[in-house]
Amino acid sequence: GENVEQHPSTLSVQEGDSAVIKCTYSDSASNYFPWYKQELGKGPQLIIDIRSNVGEKKDQRIAVTLNKTAKHFSLHITETQPEDSAVYFCAASKGGGGADGLTFGKGTHLIIQP
Amino acid sequence: KAGVTQTPRYLIKTRGQQVTLSCSPISGHRSVSWYQQTPGQGLQFLFEYFSETQRNKGNFPGRFSGRQFSNSRSEMNVSTLELGDSALYLCASSPGLAEYEQYFGPGTRLTVT
Numbered sequence: 715g716e717n718v719e720q721h722p723s724t725l726s727v728q729e730g731d732s733a734v735i736k737c738t739y740s741d742s743a744s745n746y747f748p749w750y751k752q753e754l755g756k757g758p759q760l761i762i763d764i765r766s767n768v769g770e771k772k773d774q775r776i777a778v779t780l781n782k783t784a785k786h787f788s789l790h791i792t793e794t795q796p797e798d799s800a801v802y803f804c805a806a807s808k809g810g811g812g813a814d815g816l817t818f819g820k821g822t823h824l825i826i827q828p
Numbered sequence: 829k830a831g832v833t834q835t836p837r838y839l840i841k842t843r844g845q846q847v848t849l850s851c852s853p854i855s856g857h858r859s860v861s862w863y864q865q866t867p868g869q870g871l872q873f874l875f876e877y878f879s880e881t882q883r884n885k886g887n888f889p890g891r892f893s894g895r896q897f898s899n900s901r902s903e904m905n906v907s908t909l910e911l912g913d914s915a916l917y918l919c920a921s922s923p924g925l926a927e928y929e930q931y932f933g934p935g936t937r938l939t940v941t
Contacts, residue, residue, distance in 0.1 A: 815873030
């Protein structure tokens with residue numbers, strides 16, 4: 715089955731700096747790669763996603779890049795703010811409508827230092 | 829639109845008991861998936877339902893089961909609870925077959941003593 719590796723497990727950055735979280739996947743048939751943000755006591759919140767026919771996607775301060783050949787994808791957060799502090803998860807799947815299930819990375823605890 | 833709702837939010841059960849958790853998807857969404865989240869194993873896929881049919885199942889024992897009703901609401905059941913079943917159980921809904929995005933509810937925190 716699919717295996718998703720996520721690094722680093724903890725990332726501390728100064729407010730205003732950029733943060734980058736990286737993930738690799740094993741199954742070349744995976745075609746959908748979402749990123750989730752989870753705050754304490756809440757469920758994961760979908761923040762951005764990318765499909766395998768696209769190399770990069772941006773939404774304001776957040777961007778995701780995908781390298782299908784190398785089977786890795788990354789989350790980039792620019793101009794970090796205190797409210798960006800949370801645990802971020804990458805995931806991969808190869809089915810629509812959740813049929814195949816999402817395989818998640820272990821998460822990155824992002825800490826924004828004031 | 830209201831988000832995914834899960835009830836109850838917290839549960840404490842004893843080993844050997846069974847438990848039923850409920851999930852109401854976003855209005856209009858027809859696919860419901862369940863995930864287990866633990867500190868050690870992270871987020872793991874349990875199963876997915878679409879139009880009252882289970883389409884896929886993760887690597888969990890048969891003690892974990894679920895169902896979906898005609899209004900897309902879903903329940904999951906865990907029988908003969910073990911200490912290791914203590915976890916946050918998350919429900920996610922998706923619009924349908926051709927849609928990839930999954931939206932999570934707040935989860936049910938199950939503690940088995």
